[in-house]
Amino acid sequence: MIQAYLTAFPMLYEGEDVEVRYCLFHEGVPEEKKSVYLEYMKPTVVGLNAVMTLLAALEPQREEEITVMINDDSLFELIKGASTTKNGDVLKAVSKTKKQLAKFPNVSFVNVTRNKAALAKWKEILED
Numbered sequence: 001m002i003q004a005y006l007t008a009f010p011m012l013y014e015g016e017d018v019e020v021r022y023c024l025f026h027e028g029v030p031e032e033k034k035s036v037y038l039e040y041m042k043p044t045v046v047g048l049n050a051v052m053t054l055l056a057a058l059e060p061q062r063e064e065e066i067t068v069m070i071n072d073d074s075l076f077e078l079i080k081g082a083s084t085t086k087n088g089d090v091l092k093a094v095s096k097t098k099k100q101l102a103k104f105p106n107v108s109f110v111n112v113t114r115n116k117a118a119l120a121k122w123k124e125i126l127e128d
Helices: 043-061 073-080 088-101 116-126
Strands: 002-009 018-026 029-038 066-070 107-111
Touching (some): 018 043, 018 116, 029 043, 043 066, 043 073, 043 088, 073 107
Parallel strands (some): 002 066
Antiparallel strands (some): 018 029
C-alpha cells in the first residue's frame, strides 16, 4: 500500500513557477519526498495539475493500492465529481485528470481538512 501526501502552491503572478510537493510512503516507510516546479498556470487548476504530476510519478506502481492525502476541499469535490463549477479551464483539467485516474484502479483520496490530527501529520510531512 502506498500513501501519498500532496500539496501545491499556486502563484498569483504570471511568470512565477508553481510548486508541487509530495511525499510517498510504501507500507508506512518513507520512500520519496520531492518538490516539482511547473510553469505558471491559473490558480484554479493548480490542484488538478498537482494530482496529474503525482500520478505520473506513481505510474510504475499504478496497480498497488494508493491513498492520496490532500488538504483542499475544492480539489476533493472536483475529483469526486461533486463540484458545480462552470469554469471551462477547470472542466478541461478535470476531464484530463479523470482520464489519468481511470488508469489507476486502486487510488483513493482523503481530505484531511477537518481532521486536526491528520491535518497536523499532513503538514509535518510536507514541510521543508
